[in-house]
Amino acid sequence: MTEVVNISDAKATADPVVTLATYSLGSCIGLSLYDPVNKVGGMLHFQLPTSTMDADRARQVPLMFADTGMAWLLQEMEALGALKRRMQVKLAGAAQMLNDASTFNIGRRNHAAIRKLLWQHGMLIAAEHVGGSLPRNLYLNVSSGGVTMKIANEVFTL
Amino acid sequence: MNCNILIVDDSATTRAVIKRTIRLAGLTDGQIYEVDSGRAGLEMLGCVRIDLVLADLHMPLMNGEEMARQALANPTTSDIPIIVISAEPNIARLQQLVDAGVKGFLRKPFTPEQLRDCVGRTLEVCHG
Amino acid sequence: MDNCSMPLSLPLDDAMLARSLADVLEAVAFVSLMPLDSDIHTPPAEAEMYWIEFSGAYRGAVELVVPRQFSQMLTDNLLGPAGENDDSPLPDPGDGMKELLNVLCGKVLQELPSDLVSRIEMGLPQRRIYSGEAQWQEFHATAETFDADGHPITVRMRLEPVIA
Secondary structure, eight states: OEEEEOTTEEEEEOOTTOEEEEEEESSSEEEEEEETTTTEEEEEEEOBSOGGGOHHHHHHOGGGBHHHHHHHHHHHHHHTTOOGGGOEEEEEEOOOOTTOOSTTOHHHHHHHHHHHHHHHTTOOEEEEEEOSSSOEEEEEETTTOOEEEEETTEEEEO | OOOOEEEEOSOHHHHHHHHHHHHHTTOOSSOEEEESSHHHHHHHHHHSOOSEEEEOSOOSSSOHHHHHHHHHHSTTTTTSOEEEEEOOOOHHHHHHHHHTTOOEEEESSOOHHHHHHHHHHHHHHHHO | OOTTOOOOOOSOOHHHHHHHHHHHHHHHHOOOEEEOSSOOOSOOTTEEEEEEEEEESEEEEEEEEEEHHHHHHHHHHHHOSTTOSOOSOOOOHHHHHHHHHHHHHHHHHTTSOHHHHTTEEEOOOEEEEOOOHHHHHHHHHTSEEEEETTEEEEEEEEEEEOOO
16 A cells, blocks of 8 residues: 655655655655664655745745655654654655756755765665655655655565 | 775765764764874874774865875775765765775765665675 | 966856855765855855865865854754764864864865866865955955855865966
């Protein structure tokens, strides 16, 4: 059963029949977290790097931002019994879309932001597929912990 | 894995980053030693059991290249794998070090994940 | 300028320096580099200058001017949260900046052909407190300033051949 994580959205679950999926990751990043011991999975699809960019918006839509979104996801997963130190971290996205052609594009900033947060939390990235200019879809199978990604109609295992 | 690792870099910040990455990645349960010069690195190699050396090149009080040369020439330390971690821009110089017996190199800037993968592979090959 | 030295058209330009700085700041310290919204006419508060000199067949330097707050932020980003079980003393923020500069220089020089790189020696990073508006005007006129996560960072590179 597929549960969709929308843009500026996140979900956490321990339901083994669920595959979490998020679509159209352009400059956004899809973050997949999975605790393999108690099989708790979570996914975040965020658009912007830091909530300080727009504090009002962050209060209304915390999952739009890497920092507030990740804090929410970790809290939800820990409430389901997951432990941060066991989590497998995988991410996809951070593309440079056609309307953002510069050294300073938002995809790169999103990538730097999530890497900083992960480092602060003591979490290393197990696998990632970022950059380029094509959108991606990301999937997490909660039963197995397997993460796959689709780009340009090809599916890859992360 | 219970390997002792020696970090040789004159930057305390870089040593701290490397040490934290190794611990977070769970690469070893052994000791992680750190020194700030090639000379101190050789002294440490003479004092304690070291299973892997991670060495910068550009350092005062003996650079990493000289330290590696002396360590590789000494029968008591020549088997200890050395990985050079450096901002050295000349790839030929890094390759010369590998040809001389250094196990490999990782160029700065590196991400924690790149360091994890490089050190993990070396530990697996040399001590796995 | 030494009368024996001439500007050399090396395959290095401001865009390359900016790209290298952006790459290094992101990879090492998770800092994003952005264009500065407005020009700054005075040096930042509590400014520090860090520089590395080049010698050999080419001479020059890469120079960075940053506010001390940036140095502290950089170190905080690099080290992660305080209080983790570690008995090593906390590094001075200047140490992280010197390492950043070291890595930046290496990255920039990698853009050069290998036969040029092999003829350039990088010195060790140096640091001093930066003050004096007159100095700033001269430096700023030939440097580029960026916004690095809310802090101004000004960078300049000079590299020219030494003709015997």
